Amino acid sequence: MELRVLQYFLTVVREENISKAAEVLHITQPTLSRQIGQLEEELGVQLFSRGRHLVLTEAGIMLRRRAEEIVELMDKIESELEEQSDIGGIISIGSGGLYSLKVFPEIMDNFKRKYPKVQYNLYTNNAEHIKERLDRGLLDFGLLLEPVDLGKYDYIRLKEKERWGILVRTDSELAEKEYITKEDLENIPLITSSRIEMQKEIANWLDNDFSKLNIFATYNIITNVAVLVTEGKASALTIEGAVNLFNPDILTFKLLYPELSMTSVLAWKKFQPFSGAAGKFLEYFKSMR
Numbered sequence: 230m231e232l233r234v235l236q237y238f239l240t241v242v243r244e245e246n247i248s249k250a251a252e253v254l255h256i257t258q259p260t261l262s263r264q265i266g267q268l269e270e271e272l273g274v275q276l277f278s279r280g281r282h283l284v285l286t287e288a289g290i291m292l293r294r295r296a297e298e299i300v301e302l303m304d305k306i307e308s309e310l311e312e313q314s315d316i317g318g319i320i321s322i323g324s325g326g327l328y329s330l331k332v333f334p335e336i337m338d339n340f341k342r343k344y345p346k347v348q349y350n351l352y353t354n355n356a357e358h359i360k361e362r363l364d365r366g367l368l369d370f371g372l373l374l375e376p377v378d379l380g381k382y383d384y385i386r387l388k389e390k391e392r393w394g395i396l397v398r399t400d401s402e403l404a405e406k407e408y409i410t411k412e413d414l415e416n417i418p419l420i421t422s423s424r425i426e427m428q429k430e431i432a433n434w435l436d437n438d439f440s441k442l443n444i445f446a447t448y449n450i451i452t453n454v455a456v457l458v459t460e461g462k463a464s465a466l467t468i469e470g471a472v473n474l475f476n477p478d479i480l481t482f483k484l485l486y487p488e489l490s491m492t493s494v495l496a497w498k499k500f501q502p503f504s505g506a507a508g509k510f511l512e513y514f515k516s517m518r
Contacts, residue, residue, distance in 0.1 A: 235296040237264050245282045317346025318506040323359035324372035328470030329389040329493045340513050347506050355449040369507040374493050376426045382496040393489040396465040399481050408486035418463035420454050423447035434489045
């Protein structure tokens, strides 16, 4: 299976039409159809359901996911093999919505000024997905909220606190409070993290009585939860750094009391043979902390 054919396949997926994809790739339609047919024959599966628009089969969906990872990894390898005397390439960083992200803009900007050919690829998801991409070599660094298993990673623990609170509508009774206590959370519909480690931390804060909470839903990242909170269906337990982009006229964030806070780490795969831009970035980041 050639990388070029996988790139052809991804173009067809994106365009949902062989003719349009052939135009984008600057090849003839029969040539592209033949390449896709040979790919299906090689894999022994049907990748598309043919019709007015091409629709991926289950096998096609699986191949798309893996093909995207392969193409991304090859782009990263090519980037890392650039001339070392002229540092450039892509530095990929994964993170959720964390307060400690505030330290990155200035560091990234200053590093970019020092090495103008550097670019950044930013990936947003929860800790488990970020760790998975670190393991596969698709990310250089991951900003992870503790507690998290760091056995396979080297890391720098950041000093910024990730404080927990509750995201509510501004017209909610809870919005009038200075802070939120354990008693305030009883019997109200709540949305909270799906990470077991986070639920254990909340349970400890509740004196191990997590069952008292009325859990409406869980989330892996907070972004889409705002819709439910905005509509008044539930309130969301989350960390301070995850709510900065929400409209303060509609939603407000109230800290828990007693304080529940955690730390985050900038992690990278152990024994990672960093070179080029990623290695220089790590050196610079350490010097700035």
